[in-house]
Every structure is written in C-alpha cells, then in structure tokens.
Amino acid sequence: MVAELVILGGRLAESAASGDPVDVLIESGRIAAVLPAGEAPMARRTLDAADAWIMPGxxxxxxxxxxxxxxxxxxxxxxxxxxxxxxxxxxxxxxxxxxxxxxxxxxxxxxxxxxxxxxxxxxxxxxxxxxxxxxxxxxxxxxxxxxxxxxxxxxxxxxxxxxxxxxxxxxxxxxxxxxxxxxxxxxxxxxxxxxxxxxxxxxxxxxxxxxxxxxxxxxxxxxxxxxxxxxxxxxxxxxxxxxxxxxxxxxxxxxxxxxxxxxxxxxxxxxxxxxxxxxxxxxxxxxxxxxxxxxxxxxxxxxxxxxxxxxxxxxxxxxxxxxxxxxxxxxxxxxxxxxxxxxxxxxxxxxxxxxxxxxxxxxxGLAAHGRPVVAGSPANIAVFDPTVRWTVDATALQSRSTNSPWHGETLTGRPRHTVLAGRPVMVDHELCA
The missing domain is CATH 3.20.20.140 (Metal-dependent hydrolases)
Incomplete structure (x- = not known):
C-alpha cells in the first residue's frame, strides 16, 4: 500500500498526557488512520511533524x-x-x-x-x-x-x-x-x-x-x-x-x-x-x-x-x-x-x-472543521511547532494591509504545515502553488 499523504512523527494535543508521537495517514480528504510513529506505510507525499503538535485546523x-x-x-x-x-x-x-x-x-x-x-x-x-x-x-x-x-x-x-x-x-x-x-x-x-x-x-x-x-x-x-x-x-x-x-x-x-x-x-x-x-x-x-x-x-x-x-x-x-x-x-x-x-x-x-x-x-456550524485527529475525520489539520521563535514583520504577512499590533513582536510557536481537505496548502512556512 502507498498512502496518499502521511504526517510523520507529531504529537496529538488530545493525547498530551502520553505525548507519544504518531503518524497520520490521509486518503481522499479524510484521516485514514493514526498509527504509532514509524508504522506508516510508504506515501506519495510526507510532511515532517517531529517535535510539533498535530491539531485540528x-x-x-x-x-x-x-x-x-x-x-x-x-x-x-x-x-x-x-x-x-x-x-x-x-x-x-x-x-x-x-x-x-x-x-x-x-x-x-x-x-x-x-x-x-x-x-x-x-x-x-x-x-x-x-x-x-x-x-x-x-x-x-x-x-x-x-x-x-x-x-x-x-x-x-x-x-x-x-x-x-x-x-x-x-x-x-x-x-x-x-x-x-x-x-x-x-x-x-x-x-x-x-x-x-x-x-x-x-x-x-x-x-x-x-x-x-x-x-x-x-x-x-x-x-x-x-x-x-x-x-x-x-x-x-x-x-x-x-x-x-x-x-x-x-x-x-x-x-x-x-x-x-x-x-x-x-x-x-x-x-x-x-x-x-x-x-x-x-x-x-x-x-x-x-x-x-x-x-x-x-x-x-x-x-x-x-x-x-x-x-x-x-x-x-x-x-x-x-x-x-x-x-x-x-x-x-x-x-x-x-x-x-x-x-x-x-x-x-x-x-x-x-x-x-x-x-x-x-x-x-462548520461540521468539517474542529474535529479530533482520528480515523474518519475530515483532514483539516494544522501542524504546530510549539517552540520556534519568530518576529512578526507586518510587511511580510499575506494581507494587503499592515495594521498589525504585533509588528516587531517576537512570538513563540508557529504553524509549520496546513492541510485543507487532505491537501497541503502551506508547507514549511510557504504557501503551496
């Protein structure tokens, strides 16, 4: 079996007590399985979630x-x-x-x-x-x-x-x-x-x-x-x-x-x-x-x-x-x-x-969103890096405007990947074409 997309080695926020890393398999816009890290099959595409949280988008x-x-x-x-x-x-x-x-x-x-x-x-x-x-x-x-x-x-x-x-x-x-x-x-x-x-x-x-x-x-x-x-x-x-x-x-x-x-x-x-x-x-x-x-x-x-x-x-x-x-x-x-x-x-x-x-x-009433990261849920997912530190530059954000109160502030934590309906739309802090 070759999976469509696998998110590798992240932790689930719902399972914070154990903190055991998992692999999340995604097929046809939905989560097909959540497996212990290292047990995922080969995939056409993978996203690295090491040291990050896998969360609902x-x-x-x-x-x-x-x-x-x-x-x-x-x-x-x-x-x-x-x-x-x-x-x-x-x-x-x-x-x-x-x-x-x-x-x-x-x-x-x-x-x-x-x-x-x-x-x-x-x-x-x-x-x-x-x-x-x-x-x-x-x-x-x-x-x-x-x-x-x-x-x-x-x-x-x-x-x-x-x-x-x-x-x-x-x-x-x-x-x-x-x-x-x-x-x-x-x-x-x-x-x-x-x-x-x-x-x-x-x-x-x-x-x-x-x-x-x-x-x-x-x-x-x-x-x-x-x-x-x-x-x-x-x-x-x-x-x-x-x-x-x-x-x-x-x-x-x-x-x-x-x-x-x-x-x-x-x-x-x-x-x-x-x-x-x-x-x-x-x-x-x-x-x-x-x-x-x-x-x-x-x-x-x-x-x-x-x-x-x-x-x-x-x-x-x-x-x-x-x-x-x-x-x-x-x-x-x-x-x-x-x-x-x-x-x-x-x-x-x-x-x-x-x-x-x-x-x-x-x-x-957004039924496809905010769902737990479990098999069967729609694959709307954010992979969030909890320790990365970055400084907000309002001129570098995607908005056409720059009226951000956070310009120049250093923040801790940032999304690493975003997956919408099973499709990566942002990977490693870059929008996908």
Whole structure:
C-alpha cells in the first residue's frame, strides 16, 4: 500500500498526557488512520511533524476580507492566504461590505470567489437589510443559501423588537446563530478609544465599557425569553464576561468570543501603537485583560476570533479620531494565543485546540472543521511547532494591509504545515502553488 499523504512523527494535543508521537495517514480528504510513529506505510507525499503538535485546523469565525467594496485593503485571495499561513482551515467573513452581504445572491457571489481559496471561506449575512437596523433580512432564504451566522457586525442591532425577532427565528433554523457587535450605538457615538484615563489624556471621546455591558445584558434577556441562540462578537469587558457566565448557568443558549488583542493589549498600548491600536470595541483596562484571560481559560468564554480588519495604509495614516478601527490578525492568531497562554503554562494544549478550533467550528456550524485527529475525520489539520521563535514583520504577512499590533513582536510557536481537505496548502512556512 502507498498512502496518499502521511504526517510523520507529531504529537496529538488530545493525547498530551502520553505525548507519544504518531503518524497520520490521509486518503481522499479524510484521516485514514493514526498509527504509532514509524508504522506508516510508504506515501506519495510526507510532511515532517517531529517535535510539533498535530491539531485540528484552526477556525476564525470573525474576519473581514473586504469583498466586495474595499479590495485595496484585502480580498478573499489575500485573506485566505494569510489564514492558511496561520494554520486556519476555515473562516467566516463578516457582511459589513459594500454593498452588504444581505441577500442569497450576494452570498453566492462571495462564495464563488472563495471556491479556490487555500482556506474554507464561508460568509455570514446581515441581520437587517442593508445593515440599516430597520427591518430583518430574509433569514430563511439566507439560511437556505448556506448562511448560519447572522450579524450586523460593525453596527449593533439596537432595536429591541428586531433583535427579539431575529433571535426567535433561530429556533426555527437549526444551527443558526445571532452574532452581535454588542455596543450601544448611542453610548459610543464619536468615541475613538476606551473611555478612561488614556482618552482623557489624548483629548478623545471614549467608548465606555457600559455600552457593551448593557447591550450584552439586554440581548441575554431576549435570548432567554425567545430560546434563541446568541453569540457575542469580540467581547471586551470583565463585566460582560460575568453576565455570560451567569446566563450560561441559567441555561441560556449563549456563547462568546474574545480577540487575541483583547487578551494581551490594553488602553495603555494605544499611544504606542497609534492607529493600529484602534478598534471597536476598544482595547480596555488591564483589569479587563486579566479577567478575559481567566474567563477564556475556565470556559466562560468559548472561542478566540480575530476580528481581522485590514485597512489600506492610507486609511490608517490619520489621527486616532479619524482613522477607521481595526487590526489584522488571522495569520498571527494561533501564535499570539500560544505565546501568551500556552507557552507560559496558563493554558493546556488541549484547551488551546478547543478555543481556536473546536469551539469556533461548533458555534458557526462548520461540521468539517474542529474535529479530533482520528480515523474518519475530515483532514483539516494544522501542524504546530510549539517552540520556534519568530518576529512578526507586518510587511511580510499575506494581507494587503499592515495594521498589525504585533509588528516587531517576537512570538513563540508557529504553524509549520496546513492541510485543507487532505491537501497541503502551506508547507514549511510557504504557501503551496
């Protein structure tokens, strides 16, 4: 027997206790067998996983690939290339494009553009028509077109009745979820950074933590009332995390994600980073950073997602008040989380897999991703080198934009290979042709 592809000599994160190396055989896009290292048959192609972890491919459920409407900042090809370099085998685009993704035709258009991408690119769709917050989209038709995540990300659905109706619809659309950019628009209007000492020092209007907390609590009450599925995008405050924890204890169908930047950076970093440190919701206090780390580790928060938000350098070359919010991150997500939490001993490799792969795939209904590395699973795999140290050069990343808060930072851990549906798409830190 000659195997199609074999990944040689890596360890499985799910079997961290034993740490025995294995060989993973891949045939026809699926894992055919997992054998003790050295027992694999001959193969047409092999990938070296010595001293590395073999993991389910990572899943990023909040990316902005700027298609359609702003492809000078990013397009699906460049965004998906960055994803593959970062070990990400699936991602979900946000619909705040121009025009917004709010119809089945728009969904079909962007998915057709993604068909040959080195990552399984899916798209969410808007909750409200045109993301205008006045009437719901035809969620049933969008669901039939393949959409499972509905969000007006970039804007918050502030109208109580609309949000309640959207949540109620998820009870009739199995696997659908309402994902909210939870900031009360009236409270954050004109705000550039977190409302606090840094905003006062810079003479900028702030975006208060209460804008997030109050909206999360309202939405959780509506989710409780309707029985609908609710997900908080890029949660940023300790108080909102506590509200999620309490709601889960009460049986509310709620989940929440946190970005790498909200796990590491605070409002104190904004002056150092300039406009690359501006995002919505903003970087918060150091106490929020510590609380979010605890909440991710203990399971209160479910997943990591990047809110990968590229902007052409000319757009970021403005004042903090005028520049658009957002940071790139799909290519560096896994390395940042590993460096900050796993390499320091705060998080286990198994929990790492849960928050960057298994949980996000489950939240977004990506059944072929986030699966354990066992015989029969789809072969969507990241081989992750846990000890390699590398320095981020934003100009050398795949994105068309360079607004990375990690530029110049030295990270520990990096994907070595990425396999999508049984096909290597990145090998030894190089994209495959």
């Amino acid at each position: 990572f899943v990023d459920i909040q990316v902005h690939f700027r298609t359609p409407g702003a492809t000078d900042s990013e397009d699906i090809a460049s965004g998906a290339a960055g994803a593959a370099m970062g070990g990400v085998t699936a991602c979900v685009m946000m619909p705040n494009t121009s025009p917004p993704i709010d119809s089945p035709d728009m969904v079909a258009e962007v998915l057709a553009l993604a068909a040959e991408a080195p990552c399984d690119v899916r798209t969410s769709a808007a909750i409200t028509a045109g993301r205008a917050g006045r009437q719901l989209t035809d969620m049933a038709a969008l669901y039939a077109a393949g959409v499972r995540v509905f969000t007006d990300d970039g804007d918050c659905v502030a109208d109580d009745a609309l949000m309640e109706a959207a949540l109620a619809l998820t009870t009739r659309l199995p696997g659908a979820v309402i994902s909210q950019h939870a900031e009360d628009p009236a409270m954050v209007a004109g705000g550039a950074v977190n409302a606090g000492a840094v905003a006062r020092r810079l003479g900028l209007r702030g975006r208060p933590a209460e804008a997030e907390v109050s909206m999360v609590r309202r939405d959780l009450a509506l989710a409780r009332r309707t029985g609908g599925r609710y997900h908080v995008l890029h949660l940023s405050t300790a108080a909102a995390a506590e509200s999620i924890q309490l709601a889960k204890r009460d049986g509310v169908a709620a989940t929440a994600e946190v970005t790498p930047q909200h796990l590491v950076l605070s409002e104190d970093d904004v002056e150092r980073l300039g406009t690359s440190g501006k995002m919505n919701p903003p970087l918060r206090r150091t106490s929020d950073v510590a609380a979010l780390r605890r909440a991710l580790i203990d399971g209160t928060l479910d997943a990591v997602a990047t809110d990968h938000a590229p902007h052409h350098p000319s757009l970021k070359d403005r004042s903090l008040a005028e520049a658009p919010p957002g940071m790139i991150g799909v290519e560096t997500m896994a390395a940042v989380v590993w460096s900050q939490l796993v390499a320091t001993g705060a998080m286990t490799p198994a929990r790492f897999v849960e928050v960057v792969s298994t949980a996000p795939a489950r939240i977004a």
